[in-house]
Amino acid sequence: MKTSTFHLVTSRETPADAEIVSHQLMLRTGMIRKLTAGIYSWSPLGWRVLKKVENIVREEMDRAGYLEMLMPAVQPAELWRETGRWEDFGGQLLKMRDRAGRDFVFGPTHEEVITDIARNELRSYKQLPVTFYQIQTKFRDEIRPRFGVMRAREFLMKDGYSFHIDEDSLDKTYWEMYEVYSRIFSRAGLKFRAVRADSGAIGGSASHEFHVLADSGEDQIAFSDGSDFAANIELAEVLPPPQERPAPTADIELIDTPDAHTIEELVNQFDLPIEKTVKTLVVEAAETSASDLIALLVRGDHTLNEFKAVKLEQVASPLRFATEEEIRETIGAGPGSLGPVKLNIPCIADASVAVMSDFVSGANQDNKHYFGINWDRDVPLPAVADLRNAIEGDPSPDGKGKLRLARGIEVGHIFQLGTKYSTAMNAVVLGEDGKSHVMPMGCYGIGVSRIVAAAIEQNHDDRGICWPEPIAPFRVAVLPMNAKKSHRVREAAEKLYADLTEAGVEVLYDDRNVRPGVMFNDMELIGIPHRVVIGERGLDKGLLEYRLRTSSENENIPLEGALKNILARLSG
């Protein structure tokens, strides 16, 4: 491809409404253009990348024996009423009506359609297991689309669905899919983690999210440095501390703390180690509880894990923090002065709090704290539970290694659905036993367009994008220096371009009559992995210049045999 005939429209300035680097770079390179909130066009440049990702997904799915198909994007409401999701799916479901007044949706996902096909076409266990997939534009009417294609309303998704005679078969396909997904993200050149996820209310057994690791990720994940354990921070179990509670060494004292209403203020004003403080959070109690409110205790430097808290039977679901008025009315002190001693509501302590001694906490009187508190001696130890978020350095729940924290971008999700949809829609087959069996299902998603943005988040520098080679829009950039004036340069560049193209390499040949700096900057901005510069200077010595996008060093390569030399440098 020559730049003179390719639609290359780059911008030096960063658009004002792009927050994260992938969005900024996708706009500056011209890969995408916004049509309206959360809806984007892909330019020829962006589309090349999107297709690369799509093809890797397709090839690996096909290789595993899964069957590609294409389902309608527009679906009749009846199907959604059948599973109850016409009402339950919520505002993300884009509903529309045809001229006859019939209701439709623009598909945000395709469980209903595929289950309808399955119940019509699958009759016998002999047809199972079977896995269908498609790569298609989805629409979810996000409340707040943002970050460009990272969280768009219209996006490209690979969605797959498997059907089985029993749970064992589902489990087998699920773990195969786990491997297929790992291969896909590896092939795309991305650093990722498979993360255990919340299987949620649907009741399916297993669920994993695949996260591309990037500092700007919306999800926090915890993973072990000594095993392949990884979990969403919400789900990462914290093991009880191994040590015994130390014996008391201090007396309990009631101290005036007029200006300390947060742990931070307390620690600063009294020069306390933060690990010696206890935070008291008050939430609504479960209806079965004798009290309206319940207190949750975590160490001053820890944070409450709301997912863990809400799972406790004593705590109301959904979790709701008590208002300041409720706290004052019930306890008689403000939220900045609460603690377990002489507390008139039930309380649950995090396991880390249970092994503390000589600690500091609120006195349940405004502007006063108790110092030197000890369990049993000053106040009975309450119920103990795992309440806090894991932190860096906690032992891994599987007993191997320590936890590290990282941020991730969710690009894939695999899920054992069970029979939720097949039951609702009566998708059954005859088994070997001659009886009807409701088919357990799995569903498997990959955010294809989101991968493009995630790849940029993970692979960029201050000059622009540094594409992993398998998803780069072009692999080699050929840049002639001052070609207008030099026949030799022009001829050498044309020849290299022709040779590489002939060899099946995707080359972008910059034949614009622009200054070298413009070429360098554009090619670096759009992130082409390999660059070859051809100039008079080098040709005099029979040399070309080669540079890897991620390197800052030029390398001279002989003009003679340059094609072979360059081909050897391409990866994959």
Add this chain to the structure above:
RNA sequence: CGGGGUGUAGCGCAGCCUGGUAGCGCAACUGCUUUGGGAGCAGUGGGUCGGGAGUUCGAAUCUCUCCACCCCGACCA
């Protein structure tokens, strides 16, 4: 949905407070020069100032209203 903010040329912005018919940088176009890290000079084109209504002799500017977009939160995954 609640709170905050912004809409002026393709992009980034000034002008608005204090009303007098629109400007800067980049980009684009033409010519000449230039050509190893976003060139220089000269010239050119491009804006119903988000829409509507009102106040006024006169509105980008003041008032009302609608719309769009962005940010924070809630919601959703």
